[in-house]
Amino acid sequence: LSFAAGKPYMEVYSEMVSQGELLSTRIIRNYLNQNIHKTIWVDARNYVKTDYNYIDARVDWDITKQNIKSRIPEFAKDAIVITQGFIGSNGEGKTTTLGREGSDFSAAIFATGLNAESVTVWKDVPGVMTADPSKMPDAIIIPALSYTDASEMTYYGASIIHPRTIKPLAQNGIKLYVRPFNAPQELGTVIGAEKAGKHPASFILKTRQVFIDFKVTDFTFIDERKLSLIFNALDQLNIKINLMQNSAVSFSICIDKKFDKVEKLVERLSDTFNIEMRDNLEMLTVKGYDQEALDKIYDRKEVLLEQKSKDVYHLLYVPEQKHKELSESA
Incomplete structure (x- = not known):
């Protein structure tokens, strides 16, 4: 990678850290095409439009939803669509990033634009838990959460979900499933509008x-x-x-x-x-x-x-x- 001298640090940072998403999704695309199913690779930066903050950028929802709604369904008719999380672009086409756990937020963005029924995010833990199990071994899974409880937990710093993931899903009634990738048969945690009852202290x-x-x-x-x-x-x-x-x-x-x-x-x-x-x-x-x-x-x-x-x-x-x-x- 080469970057022009004189670019602001944040701009260079966003260009650098976005490369992992761009490269890994190309690898997944090629593997699926050769072994399982036809796929189409799309660059999320052409769809997710943001303000001019390079870090923790704010989404321009009107433009973004229109981009997704008008173009992605056509691609999805005959193939699996592969795209990236975490990244977008501003009005000048420069790469921006959405912050920690930004891939979850990206899933919510695309789901909102497509009026999806649900979103599933895959994690290295059984679901949303009462604590970080690496720091509190007796932590237990929370089977169900309301949008409000989940939003509060992310606001206070629960790192399993991006803080901005819940809002667009709640506004559109889209359920969020948090499930373990090493045990895909497990149900994990479902986050939705229904009252989930009082859950253990987190x-x-x-x-x-x-x-x-x-x-x-x-x-x-x-x-x-x-x-x-x-x-x-x-x-x-x-x-x-x-x-x-x-x-x-x-x-x-x-x-x-x-x-x-x-x-x-x-x-x-x-x-x-x-x-x-x-x-x-x-x-x-x-x-x-x-x-x-x-x-x-x-x-x-x-x-x-x-x-x-x-x-x-x-x-x-x-x-x-x-x-x-x-x-x-x-």
């Missing part, structure tokens, strides 16, 4: 978290105007808040550490606020918690923020390894 861990505290510099209060400055900057930089808390004179947020977005946010707002920042943190969310679930959480030595609502418990803390490093350096 533990969701997000690493690489950054805690940012904005304090006013002129002894006034954090009012709506100052909050609007912060939220406007977050929107322009396409940054999602994982946790937030405010007092009379400060506003605190927890966000993912991605690329140089944190630095750009601080740069934009440093003239208006005194900004304090802690990084390399972890955030644990327990959805549907009870006392038994909270008793499973091991002690953390330094908690920065704790929040409880009726159904959700959040804990932002310095991970144990970080404490060990600090004590050894002291």
Whole structure:
């Protein structure tokens, strides 16, 4: 691969990471054509149109749905259509990417454009589980989830499904099946409109978290105007808040550490606020918690923020390894 000098880093990054999808789908296409069934390979970038963010790009739904609806069904009459997940293109035809687990989101995009009955995503776990089994061995599968519960879990950081996958499926009544590729006979988890009943407490861990505290510099209060400055900057930089808390004179947020977005946010707002920042943190969310679930959480030595609502418990803390490093350096 060769890239012209002077291209923005994010543009080069998107072009680079898209190659895996483009190459692997060509391999699958050739294998199926030779051994199983006739296929047609299409470039997802010609269908999924986005804004000009190269990373975590936002889909232009009107154009995208029209592209898919008008062209894909004709291809599918006589062959299996093979395309890519995770990638799209902007108005200039340049490659953009849809973010972590973006292939799930791509499946939802194509399903919406085709008015599909269901979508199946194949994973290396039995389905949606109450925790990451590699970190909590007693995690169990959740057989059924409502769109709302699944959407909340992805918002809080459940990595098995892209956060934006659920919305278009829910709006169009398309069921989502999450099933294990190493045991295709298993049913996995079905996500749909039906009420699935109360499910066991779910533990969701997000690493690489950054805690940012904005304090006013002129002894006034954090009012709506100052909050609007912060939220406007977050929107322009396409940054999602994982946790937030405010007092009379400060506003605190927890966000993912991605690329140089944190630095750009601080740069934009440093003239208006005194900004304090802690990084390399972890955030644990327990959805549907009870006392038994909270008793499973091991002690953390330094908690920065704790929040409880009726159904959700959040804990932002310095991970144990970080404490060990600090004590050894002291």
